[in-house]
Amino acid sequence: MSSLEDLVTSTPGFDRAFILLGGVTEKGYDSAVGRAKTWSSSGEKVIWFDGWSPGANGPILMEQGLIVVRYSAAERNRLPVRAQVKAENRSASRGDPWAFWAKMIRKLNTATRGYFSWRLISGQVRALQSLVEPGMVVYCDDHAATAAWHAARIWPNAPIARA
Amino acid sequence: MTSRRLLYIAFWYPPSRASGVYRALATTRAFVEAGWEVTVVTTTERFLENEIGSLDRSLLSEIPAAARVERVPFSFDPDLREVGHFRGNFPVMWQAWRSLMGPIKDSLLAPITSRMPELEESYSSWIDPVVAAIAERGEKFDHVLATGNPFSSFEAARRIADELDIPYAVDFRDPWTIDVFTGNRARLPAGTELVEKRIVDGASSCIHVNDAIAEAYATKYPDAADKQHVVLNGFDQDSVHITPATYAGGPLRFGILGTVNDRWPLEPILQAWRVVRNELPVGSKLILGGHLGYFAKSAEPLERVLPGEADGFEFIGAVSKSEVAAFYASLDVVIVPVPGSPLVTSGKIYEAMAVGIPLVCVQAEGGDARRVSGDHPLAQMANPNVQSVANALRAAERARKEQGSDDIQFVRQAMRSFDRQVTMARMVQLIEESR
Numbered sequence: 001m002s003s004l005e006d007l008v009t010s011t012p013g014f015d016r017a018f019i020l021l022g023g024v025t026e027k028g029y030d031s032a033v034g035r036a037k038t039w040s041s042s043g044e045k046v047i048w049f050d051g052w053s054p055g056a057n058g059p060i061l062m063e064q065g066l067i068v069v070r071y072s073a074a075e076r077n078r079l080p081v082r083a084q085v086k087a088e089n090r091s092a093s094r095g096d097p098w099a100f101w102a103k104m105i106r107k108l109n110t111a112t113r114g115y116f117s118w119r120l121i122s123g124q125v126r127a128l129q130s131l132v133e134p135g136m137v138v139y140c141d142d143h144a145a146t147a148a149w150h151a152a153r154i155w156p157n158a159p160i161a162r163a
Numbered sequence: 164m165t166s167r168r169l170l171y172i173a174f175w176y177p178p179s180r181a182s183g184v185y186r187a188l189a190t191t192r193a194f195v196e197a198g199w200e201v202t203v204v205t206t207t208e209r210f211l212e213n214e215i216g217s218l219d220r221s222l223l224s225e226i227p228a229a230a231r232v233e234r235v236p237f238s239f240d241p242d243l244r245e246v247g248h249f250r251g252n253f254p255v256m257w258q259a260w261r262s263l264m265g266p267i268k269d270s271l272l273a274p275i276t277s278r279m280p281e282l283e284e285s286y287s288s289w290i291d292p293v294v295a296a297i298a299e300r301g302e303k304f305d306h307v308l309a310t311g312n313p314f315s316s317f318e319a320a321r322r323i324a325d326e327l328d329i330p331y332a333v334d335f336r337d338p339w340t341i342d343v344f345t346g347n348r349a350r351l352p353a354g355t356e357l358v359e360k361r362i363v364d365g366a367s368s369c370i371h372v373n374d375a376i377a378e379a380y381a382t383k384y385p386d387a388a389d390k391q392h393v394v395l396n397g398f399d400q401d402s403v404h405i406t407p408a409t410y411a412g413g414p415l416r417f418g419i420l421g422t423v424n425d426r427w428p429l430e431p432i433l434q435a436w437r438v439v440r441n442e443l444p445v446g447s448k449l450i451l452g453g454h455l456g457y458f459a460k461s462a463e464p465l466e467r468v469l470p471g472e473a474d475g476f477e478f479i480g481a482v483s484k485s486e487v488a489a490f491y492a493s494l495d496v497v498i499v500p501v502p503g504s505p506l507v508t509s510g511k512i513y514e515a516m517a518v519g520i521p522l523v524c525v526q527a528e529g530g531d532a533r534r535v536s537g538d539h540p541l542a543q544m545a546n547p548n549v550q551s552v553a554n555a556l557r558a559a560e561r562a563r564k565e566q567g568s569d570d571i572q573f574v575r576q577a578m579r580s581f582d583r584q585v586t587m588a589r590m591v592q593l594i595e596e597s598r
Contacts, residue, residue, distance in 0.1 A: 160244075
């Protein structure tokens with residue numbers, strides 16, 4: 001599988017690509033799909049970081065100048081996420097004492113999810129710094145706001161907006 | 164004669180389809196027609212499209228060609244470049260912390276903050292860019308007029324007027340610190356009342372949409388009682404320019420037009436319709452036209468409560484401004500649902516009154532829409548309960564069958580005084596008198 005840098009440098013037009021931070025939720029994914037379609041149909045090159053839809057992790061060059069970087073498997077393999085799933089399963093089968101822990105772990109996970117899911121893609125995003133001057137950076141859910149905040153520091157002149 | 168220059172601050176302006184847009188358009192039109200040079204300050208299409216999620220581009224053609232429109236960006240989302248490390252890295256945790264600490268801070272600091280005029284509302288961050296944009300233009304104006312909500316427009320008007328040393332007026336489409344539904348004090352952050360008082364004290368005129376709100380403000384601010392004026396909403400001639408035909412027999416069409424919201428007494432209307440429907444000619448329909456809610460996300464839950472075709476109900480979706488007259492002319496009876504309160508009139512009541520066919524006003528007793536339409540010869544009043552609405556629908560049906568074309572013309576003529584051209588002339592007069 002080619003690296004993201006290879007795909008960006010070997011495909012013409014990606015130096016001004018639009019960056020879509022799709023987030024890790026279904027809502028974020030839905031709104032990213034809409035945004036990717038709009039941009040692709042108007043001929044823009046798009047790099048979409050998708051932490052929701054299942055599939056092999058890593059960058060794939062899709063048709064119409066769209067690179068999708070999937071990281072949902074890595075996201076779901078994070079320790080707090082696995083701990084949450086485990087606690088929720090136990091709470092469902094064994095009742096109350098686990099319900100409390102499931103709730104606490106879920107809250108902690110929700111509160112920190114933006115930061116830790118950013119860590120999963122930060123290397124790839126930072127690698128784009130010298131290759132791409134984004135036409136725009138759009139983030140699609142509350143958790144992706146962390147990645148967008150870092151993107152704003154990486155590309156001080158890029159417009160940043162929420163989908 | 165040198166032309167007079169008005170700076171008009173209207174956050175909701177085309178292509179927004181918010182309910183306040185029509186009054187804002189009518190205000191612009193009235194000043195342009197009275198010979199003023201009008202500059203409108205509003206928000207951007209991008210905000211309406213991305214964050215509100217709905218707009219109506221057909222409304223852009225309603226803006227008078229002579230008016231200039233300056234769009235000042237606004238966003239509910241923060242400028243990420245201004246955000247610190249903690250909030251940037253943990254936005255969800257920051258939001259949770261803020262929600263937890265906000266009320267605690269408010270209650271601890273209430274003794275101090277309630278004495279500080281500080282405006283805290285979702286749109287406050289629009290004030291500085293508006294003031295800066297106008298200062299940057301270095302242009303001269305003779306008067307500032309702002310329409311609210313959002314009431315941040317009022318504070319922007321006050322600050323600009325202060326800087327340019329010109330008078331300002333404020334058009335309250337809704338009361339600010341008075342709850343429009345209860346008439347009690349609205350629950351707002353500490354300090355808001357002082358901001359309102361400062362704005363009211365400094366304004367040349369405070370304009371309201373009905374007498375009840377003007378009186379409530381006169382009582383609240385006795386020193387500014389003589390500044391409280393009423394400019395009724397009225398109807399746009401474009402919305403009623405087609406004269407309906409007389410009833411020629413066959414199925415009847417009852418219609419409701421407007422942006423559906425959860426304050427409407429829709430449930431008793433739908434239930435009453437189910438009761439009365441079987442007494443009407445076969446094929447009679449209840450037709451609902453309009454958006455479902457003001458935001459894109461409001462549509463789905465509202466759509467779920469609507470009946471289906473089997474109930475003789477038809478939801479036709481949004482009706483663009485250019486199709487409103489044809490919609491009304493296709494009806495036999497207009498139904499106007501209005502939340503109940505002496506402070507609530509609803510702009511739609513004026514349109515319904517001007518069409519010339521029977522109307523049913525569904526509002527709790529004491530409501531202002533009932534007062535306004537009370538003298539209308541074809542109006543039926545209904546309380547928001549099934550029996551009362553059903554009786555009003557039956558009475559409206561009888562009235563429709565009995566009315567001749569002369570009756571329709573008579574009603575249309577009689578309602579001319581509510582034409583927006585007439586009502587808005589008062590707005591222009593108030594501003595001209597205060598120069």
